[in-house]
Amino acid sequence: MHTHVIETERLILRPLSLDDAEAEFVWLSDPIVNRYMPYNLYTDVADVVKWLETAINAEKELHFGFVRKEDGLLIGAGSIGPHDHQDGSWEFGYNLRRDAWNQGYATEATKAMINLARREYGVRVFVASHATNNPASGRVMEKCGLHFDHDGKYSRFDGSETFQAKFWKMVVED
Secondary structure, three states: OOOOOEEOOOEEEEEOOHHHHHHHHHHHOOOOOOOOOOOOOOOOHHHHHHHHHHHHOOOOOEEEEEEEOOOOOEEEEEEEEEOOOOOOOEEEEEEEOHHHOOOOHHHHHHHHHHHHHHHHHOOOEEEEEEEOOOHHHHHHHHHOOOEEEEEEEEEOOOOOOEEEEEEEEEEOOO
16 A cells, blocks of 8 residues: 655646545546446445455555545546566556546646656656547546557456557657
């Protein structure tokens, strides 16, 4: 479990807690929000609690709740952590409630997570991916400094669906 708290212009990124279950359920149970996510739609808050327990106790990944300063609402969550590649890359991801889309929050939060990984952990290579049919997520990656790397595929964790995908990468030069 990490204790990092990051403040941006409009957000506070903080460690997740079990108290976030109801707020997270808002977007984790929304079929439109989760159309291209690797996990299946959540149908019960108890399952969100189980996931939060895993995220809170993660040893490598840093999981954050995205709290909007203006009203204190948890509007999304994201994580960043070591990827499986031998290049030392870290991968990030994010998800926001639908009424927080298209307002720059994902970009703002992702830039903050990348900056933390660079500053505190010396990370120089970042990777991310999105479903080809979800170009808005690709725009977030581009705004955060990543460049298109290659096309590929990813599947839901349970293998129930496979998505065509775009994979992005950024190598930070000193």
